Structures are given as structure tokens and as C-alpha cells.
Amino acid sequence: MFIHAMQHNSELDAFRTEVRAFCTREIPPQVARKQARGQHLEKDEYDAWLKRLGARGWLTGKWPKEHGGLGWPPEQFLAFQEELGRSGAPPLVSFGPTMAGPVIYTFGTPEQKKRYLGDIISNNTWWCQGYSEPGAGSDLAGLKTRAVREGDQYVVNGQKIWTSMAHWADMMFALVRTDPNAKKQEGISFLLIDMKSPGITVRPIIGITLGHHLNEVFFENVRVPVENRIGEANKGWTYAKFLLANERVGNVDVAKLEAYLHQIRSLLEATREGGKALAEDPAFQRRLAEHEVGLATVKALMADQLAAARANGAPSLMGAAALKLRGTELVQAILQTGIDALGRHGMVYQSAALHAGWNGELIGPEESADVIYEHLYRRAATIYGGSSEVQKNISAKGALGL
Amino acid sequence: MAIFSSDERQMLHDSINAFLRENYAFERWKKLARGPEMEGFGRTEWAKYAELGWLGVALPEWAGGAGGGMTELGIVLAAAGRHMVLEPLLGTIVLGARAIEEAGTQAQRATLLPRIATGGLVLAFCHAEPGGGYARDYVHAIARQEGGEFIVDGEKSFALGAHAADTLIVSARLGSQAGPLGLFLVPRDAGGVRLNVAPALDGRLGATVSFAGTKLARHARLGDDDEDRLATIDRLIDRGAIAACAEACGAMAAVTEATVEYLKTRQQFGQALAKFQVLQHRLVDMSVSGEEARAIVHAALQALDDNAPHAQRAVWAAKVQTARAARFVGGQAIQLHGGMGMTDELAIGHYYKRLTLCETLLGDGEFYLKKLGVAAVACAVA
Numbered sequence: 060m061f062i063h064a065m066q067h068n069s070e071l072d073a074f075r076t077e078v079r080a081f082c083t084r085e086i087p088p089q090v091a092r093k094q095a096r097g098q099h100l101e102k103d104e105y106d107a108w109l110k111r112l113g114a115r116g117w118l119t120g121k122w123p124k125e126h127g128g129l130g131w132p133p134e135q136f137l138a139f140q141e142e143l144g145r146s147g148a149p150p151l152v153s154f155g156p157t158m159a160g161p162v163i164y165t166f167g168t169p170e171q172k173k174r175y176l177g178d179i180i181s182n183n184t185w186w187c188q189g190y191s192e193p194g195a196g197s198d199l200a201g202l203k204t205r206a207v208r209e210g211d212q213y214v215v216n217g218q219k220i221w222t223s224m225a226h227w228a229d230m231m232f233a234l235v236r237t238d239p240n241a242k243k244q245e246g247i248s249f250l251l252i253d254m255k256s257p258g259i260t261v262r263p264i265i266g267i268t269l270g271h272h273l274n275e276v277f278f279e280n281v282r283v284p285v286e287n288r289i290g291e292a293n294k295g296w297t298y299a300k301f302l303l304a305n306e307r308v309g310n311v312d313v314a315k316l317e318a319y320l321h322q323i324r325s326l327l328e329a330t331r332e333g334g335k336a337l338a339e340d341p342a343f344q345r346r347l348a349e350h351e352v353g354l355a356t357v358k359a360l361m362a363d364q365l366a367a368a369r370a371n372g373a374p375s376l377m378g379a380a381a382l383k384l385r386g387t388e389l390v391q392a393i394l395q396t397g398i399d400a401l402g403r404h405g406m407v408y409q410s411a412a413l414h415a416g417w418n419g420e421l422i423g424p425e426e427s428a429d430v431i432y433e434h435l436y437r438r439a440a441t442i443y444g445g446s447s448e449v450q451k452n453i454s455a456k457g458a459l460g461l
Numbered sequence: 462m463a464i465f466s467s468d469e470r471q472m473l474h475d476s477i478n479a480f481l482r483e484n485y486a487f488e489r490w491k492k493l494a495r496g497p498e499m500e501g502f503g504r505t506e507w508a509k510y511a512e513l514g515w516l517g518v519a520l521p522e523w524a525g526g527a528g529g530g531m532t533e534l535g536i537v538l539a540a541a542g543r544h545m546v547l548e549p550l551l552g553t554i555v556l557g558a559r560a561i562e563e564a565g566t567q568a569q570r571a572t573l574l575p576r577i578a579t580g581g582l583v584l585a586f587c588h589a590e591p592g593g594g595y596a597r598d599y600v601h602a603i604a605r606q607e608g609g610e611f612i613v614d615g616e617k618s619f620a621l622g623a624h625a626a627d628t629l630i631v632s633a634r635l636g637s638q639a640g641p642l643g644l645f646l647v648p649r650d651a652g653g654v655r656l657n658v659a660p661a662l663d664g665r666l667g668a669t670v671s672f673a674g675t676k677l678a679r680h681a682r683l684g685d686d687d688e689d690r691l692a693t694i695d696r697l698i699d700r701g702a703i704a705a706c707a708e709a710c711g712a713m714a715a716v717t718e719a720t721v722e723y724l725k726t727r728q729q730f731g732q733a734l735a736k737f738q739v740l741q742h743r744l745v746d747m748s749v750s751g752e753e754a755r756a757i758v759h760a761a762l763q764a765l766d767d768n769a770p771h772a773q774r775a776v777w778a779a780k781v782q783t784a785r786a787a788r789f790v791g792g793q794a795i796q797l798h799g800g801m802g803m804t805d806e807l808a809i810g811h812y813y814k815r816l817t818l819c820e821t822l823l824g825d826g827e828f829y830l831k832k833l834g835v836a837a838v839a840c841a842v843a
């Protein structure tokens with residue numbers, strides 16, 4: 060208990076100042092404007108901003124130096140997230156830096172590292188995650204997408220679903236079945252697939268947000284060079300689990316939590332009951348206080364797990380579970396408070412207002428549509444990256460030995 | 462107060478649900494909600510509801526109604542919630558009709574109520590104002606009397622169905638900010654009326670409404686004196702709130718059934734998800750929440766029909782309990798559907814949104830909890 064040294068020093072403060080100054084200077088005005096209004100970014104706007112962060116190495120600051128990272132200690136990564144969140148920067152995208160990258164530098168060949176890591180660091184490539192399938196959600200190892208080896212290529216056939224941002228992605232890291240006769244976890248391989256390959260079709264799934272974030276991805280005789288396989292054939296499950304463990308920690312986005320809390324506070328200022336701001340209502344003050352306790356806890360869990368991961372090579376199972384479970388519940392609780400305020404404006408959902416160029420007349424505070432969008436979208440926080448139920452199953456078995 | 466027998470209530474319940482099951486499947490819902498007419502509901506459906514007697518279920522018999530009470534309205538609204546009916550029932554047959562019945566003159570009731578029963582009058586209740594939140598007495602709109610007319614100025618918050626209502630029922634202070642509250646019948650197309658039409662979370666349309674020098678004839682006021690209508694408005698909102706709860710009960714039942722069915726068919730780890738005990742418990746918790754809400758809403762409807770002294774507090778308690786249940790049931794329906802629950806294509810997400818709206822319509826759980834708290838302290842002091 061209380062083993063890992065927590066660093067606090069003036070260097071960290073200087074770094075915070077640097078990040079803040081950078082955000083003020085470098086967030087493009089158009090992006091800042093949209094962020095303030097809670098409008099969605101076009102890919103090129105997003106990309107331009109991420110490239111600026113990438114140019115500093117900050118997207119991958121927590122990677123080890125030998126792989127092109129900055130070797131940030133956990134405290135620094137957390138500080139980075141906090142400052143981004145507070146300065147109204149767009150959220151980070153984790154598919155490359157948190158998911159694909161560490162798998163590639165841990166299990167990849169020298170050629171793979173050379174070929175992919177640089178582009179993740181600079182955000183030259185957008186990645187997506189091809190894990191889930193219609194028949195393989197919680198039971199991921201039941202996946203059916205087939206990859207049959209023909210010479211130095213795999214021929215891939217099948218379907219992925221719920222693929223976030225596949226429509227923006229250049230590359231997908233995918234789990235495919237290479238040995239249909241083995242035990243289900245033992246016949247899976249991990250492939251890096253170019254999304255421009257012939258035979259790939261991306262079809263949008265419209266979400267309850269009324270927005271397009273999710274996709275179905277179909278593979279019809281898609282040829283993938285064998286050199287795009289990570290590690291050994293049929294050992295993909297090992298790499299997949301390594302990635303999932305990172306995803307669970309990486310999925311809790313402290314910057315985003317900070318940003319939400321900030322947004323909800325201003326919503327409570329802007330919303331009145333009987334002429335008085337909700338922010339002055341003791342019941343809402345109590346809820347904000349609860350959220351702050353939650354956020355402090357989640358940050359502490361995060362710091363703990365990042366330190367443990369650095370010291371022991373991996374986060375502790377129960378620690379990671381705590382982070383994933385509580386972090387996702389907190390997101391939902393904060394956004395629930397937002398929704399509760401918006402009920403007072405009639406719970407209007409002008410989803411069209413999320414897009415620049417909409418010239419309708421907003422009802423309620425400026426952030427209304429964004430808060431509703433996020434509230435709806437984050438219903439999935441307890442589903443994606445391993446649902447809460449599955450997370451508890453894994454913890455019961457793995458950590459408690461039940 | 463005319464009373465339906467239990468058998469009659471059962472028949473009403475069965476016939477509405479049978480009709481909607483036949484004619485209001487989710488595909489139909491989508492067409493109506495997103496149809497090119499931009500009304501967001503079906504006029505043909507509305508006429509049909511009139512023909513089937515639903516619109517008049519709680520209107521007096523002389524007005525072409527069936528003479529039912531709040532419980533009968535509750536049955537209609539629960540069915541509407543179950544099938545996510547888009548037509549403006551709450552604004553017309555609950556809030557609008559009751560406003561006219563309670564505050565209207567003999568002549569106003571005689572001309573307007575029969576039109577509600579036949580489907581010829583769509584109403585919307587425009588009372589809340591920006592800055593007021595759920596507060597019931599927060600009205601800054603003003604109606605000044607000039608000659609034989611009223612001139613109305615002011616702003617109203619988003620009201621469901623206001624975009625399509627023939628007549629808006631609008632609260633305004635008479636003469637000045639300190640004046641008594643009056644209720645007015647304002648034709649939606651009257652001069653100086655401006656609407657900002659928008660979708661609510663659940664896809665139903667409505668509008669905010671502003672009035673700038675809107676001229677109304679003298680008989681556009683409900684009633685013919687300067688009596689303060691706050692008590693009437695208070696009763697109206699209670700009735701609207703319990704109707705929203707009834708709607709939520711229907712929606713909770715439907716979405717729980719759908720989730721049970723889904724888990725029976727969805728296979729993971731080589732078996733149906735319904736076989737996992739945690740999920741069974743969750744389904745039971747959803748069902749229990751639905752039972753609690755149904756029971757307490759039923760009790761409140763009954764209290765209103767009986768004119769019981771505790772009726773108002775029964776309504777508030779029901780709203781608190783139903784809001785909690787709606788949040789839990791709606792949220793778990795998505796959770797247990799996994800990714801499927803997050804799509805626009807399936808009804809599950811739409812139920813979630815409908816339930817979220819019901820939870821907040823005319824005051825959310827926290828709001829009524831606070832009102833109950835204040836009332837409890839007042840009791841203790843008295």
C-alpha cells in the first residue's frame with residue numbers, strides 16, 4: 060500500500076504552464092470556436108490540431124523514449140490531460156497512441172515499428188479498432204472473420220461492427236481467425252489492415268445521438284500482406300488482451316472528465332429555476348461536490364495504475380477494474396447532471412446545431428446540444444472497451460480467483 | 462365524476478393497445494416522426510383516435526366524451542408511452558382540455574370541448590418561461606387590457622406540440638408584473654406570435670413561443686373575470702405530471718419486455734445471455750422498478766379521481782418514484798442490449814429518450830422531492 064513514489068515538482072508546474080500556453084497559442088481559432096459551442100469538428104480540422112500536438116511528441120508523450128516517445132512519468136501524462144481538458148482542446152483520439160502503438164512497439168518487427176510508429180507520433184495516420192463482430196461482442200474470442208493464408212498474403216473475409224471512426228481511418232488493427240480448428244482463443248491473429256485495400260466496405264451506423272461515429276466494416280477477399288501480422292500467427296489473443304488492458308486505462312479520459320465538469324458548471328450557471336441559477340441550489344452544489352470527489356478518486360486511481368504499470372509492466376487487475384468501472388460511471392453521472400439542467404429548457408435536442416453552418420435559432424444555453432449528444436453517446440461508456448458486467452466477471456476470476 | 466368499472470377500464474386498455482400494436486409499429490413511428498410534412502405526428506392517426514373515443518375519454522358526455530377521469534386518461538397515456546405515440550395527447554386531452562374545463566366559461570366549454578372530442582382542436586400548454594425552470598408561478602408574460610382587447614407580450618419555453626396546435630393555452634399576468642395570472646386562448650397564427658420549432662430529445666416536435674403585441678379578443682381569456690388562475694395552473698400541472706408518469710409506465714413495460722426477449726435470443730459464450738444470473742437479476746430489478754412506478758402512479762390517479770386531500774402529494778411522490786424508475790429502466794435497457802441499444806435503428810434508444818423526457822416533463826424527480834420536503838416541513842410547523 061502507498062508504495063509508488065508520486066512526483067510533484069516545479070518541473071511539472073512548468074510543464075503545465077507550457078501546455079496551457081501552447082493551447083492558447085495553437086488551437087486554431089475555428090477549432091476553438093467550435094469547441095466553445097460544442098460543435099463537431101471536421102476531420103481536417105481535427106487532424107490539423109492533432110498534428111500540432113504530434114509535432115511536439117505530445118500525443119505519445121508517455122511512450123518510452125526508445126520508441127520515439129518522451130518517456131513521461133504518469134504524473135506528467137495526467138497533468139497533460141488535465142491541462143488539455145481545462146483549455147477547451149478537442150479530446151485526444153486513443154486508437155493510434157494508446158492502442159495500436161504500444162502493441163506495435165512491444166510485439167512488432169523492426170520493420171513494423173519503422174513503418175507505423177512515426178506516423179502515429181505525428182498523427183499522419185488515423186487508426187480504428189476492428190475487434191467486435193455481430194456475433195462476437197462480450198465474447199470477443201468467438202470472432203469469425205476469416206483470414207486464409209495464400210503465399211505471402213492473407214485473404215480476409217467477414218465483418219466487423221461498431222467500428223468507431225472507421226470512416227476516417229487509414230489503418231485498422233484487426234483480430235481475425237486464422238485457425239478455425241483450434242480452441243477459440245488459440246486460432247486468432249492480429250493484423251494491421253490498410254483501409255484503402257480493395258474489398259473493404261465501410262457502412263455507417265447512425266447512433267442514438269443521431270450522429271455518425273460507428274460503422275460496419277465488410278471484408279470481401281481483402282488481401283493483407285503477411286508482413287502486416289503482429290507477432291506470431293494464432294497468438295493474436297495475447298496481443299489483443301495486452302491492448303485491452305491499455306484500453307481500459309486509456310479509455311478513462313481525465314481531460315474529458317475535466318471538460319465535462321467545466322461544461323456542466325457553466326450550464327448550471329446559465330439555467331435558472333424561479334429566476335435563480337441552479338448553481339446556487341444546494342442540491343446541485345452537492346452533486347457538483349460529489350462529481351469532484353469522483354474525479355479526484357479517478358485521477359488517483361489513474362496515477363496509481365500508471366505508476367504500477369511502469370513499475371511492474373502492467374496495471375493491477377483490480378486497480379484497472381476500479382478505474383474503468385468508476386471512471387465510466389462518473390462520466391455518466393456528470394452528464395446526467397447536465398441533462399437534469401436541460402430538462403428546464405424543455406429537453407430540446409437540436410442535433411443539427413452540432414454542425415457548423417447551421418443557422419437555426421438555439422433554444423437554451425449554447426452547450427445544450429453537445430451535452431445531450433455526449434450524454435447519449437456516453438451511455439456506451441459502460442459498454443465499449445469491455446462492458447461493466449464483463450469487467451466484473453474478469454476481475455472476479457482473475458483478481459479474486461473465483 | 463363518472464367512474465369506469467374495472468371491466469370497462471380493461472376493455473379500454475386492451476382496445477387501445479391492440480389498435481396501436483396493429484397500426485403503430487416502430488416502422489410507422491419512424492415514418493411519422495421523420496416524415497416530410499414536418500409535423501412530426503400523424504393527422505390521420507389523430508382523426509382515428511377521435512373516432513375510437515380516446516380523445517374524449519375524460520370529457521363530459523354532453524361534449525361527446527365518455528365521462529372518464531384521470532385514471533382513464535392514465536390508461537390512454539400509458540398505451541401512448543408503450544407505443545411511443547407521437548400525437549399531441551398530453552397538450553390536448555390532458556393539459557388543454559382540463560384548462561378549458563376548469564377555467565373556461567360555459568360558452569367556452571360548450572364550443573371547445575366537443576371539438577377536442579372530435580379531433581378538431583389540437584392544443585398546447587404554454588406556461589413555463591425561460592429562467593423559470595420548473596417553477597409554477599414564474600410568469601412574466603403580460604396581458605394588458607386595451608379597449609375591448611388584450612395585448613399580450615412575453616416569452617414561453619419549449620412546449621411539446623406547440624408547433625402544430627390550433628390554439629395555444631398561454632398564461633400571462635393581467636395588467637402588470639404584479640397582476641393576477643390569467644389563461645388565454647391564442648390562435649397559433651395570431652399576429653405577433655413567433656414560434657421557434659425544434660425537436661425534443663425523443664424526436665417529438667414542439668416550439669418556443671414569443672408574443673409581441675399579440676392582440677386577442679376579450680373572449681380569448683379563459684373565464685370572464687380577473688381571478689388569479691395559479692391554483693388552476695397548479696392542478697393542471699399536477700395532472701400533466703401524473704399523465705407523463707403514466708406514459709413512462711407504458712414505456713418502461715415495453716422496453717423491459719423487449720430486453721427480456723433480446724436476452725433470451727442473444728447468444729454469447731455459447732449460451733443465451735438470459736442464462737447469466739447477474740443479467741436475470743438486472744431484468745428483475747427493471748421489472749420491480751416498473752411495478753413500483755405503476756403502483757404509485759395508479760394510487761395517485763385514484764387519489765385525483767377521488768379528490769382526496771392528499772392527492773397532490775401523491776402525485777409528487779409518484780413523479781419522484783417514476784423518474785427514478787424511468788432512469789434506471791431506460792439506462793439498463795441500453796446497457797443490456799450492448800451496442801444494439803446505441804443505434805437509431807432499434808427502438809430501445811428511442812424508449813430511453815422518451816423515458817428521459819417523461820422524467821423531466823413538468824418537473825423532474827429532484828424538483829418534486831424538494832417540493833415534498835418543503836411541504837413536510839410546513840406540516841411539521843403547522
Ligand SMILES: Cc1cc2nc3c(=O)[nH]c(=O)nc-3n(C[C@H](O)[C@H](O)[C@H](O)COP(=O)(O)OP(=O)(O)OC[C@H]3O[C@@H](n4cnc5c(N)ncnc54)[C@H](O)[C@@H]3O)c2cc1C
Binds near residue numbers: 193220439445448740
Ligand atoms: C459507442 C461504441 C463504440 C464502440 N467502438 C468499438 C470499436 O471502435 N471497435 C470495436 O471493435 N468495438 C467497438 N465497440 C463494441 C464494443 O466493444 C461492444 O459493444 C462490447 O464489447 C459489447 O458487445 P455487444 O455490443 O455485442 O454486447 P453483448 O456482448 O451482446 O452484451 C449485451 C449485454 O450483456 C452483458 N453480458 C454479456 N456477457 C455477459 C456475461 N458473461 N455475464 C454478464 N453479463 C454479460 C453485457 O455486459 C451487455 O450488458 C463499440 C461499442 C459502442 C457502443
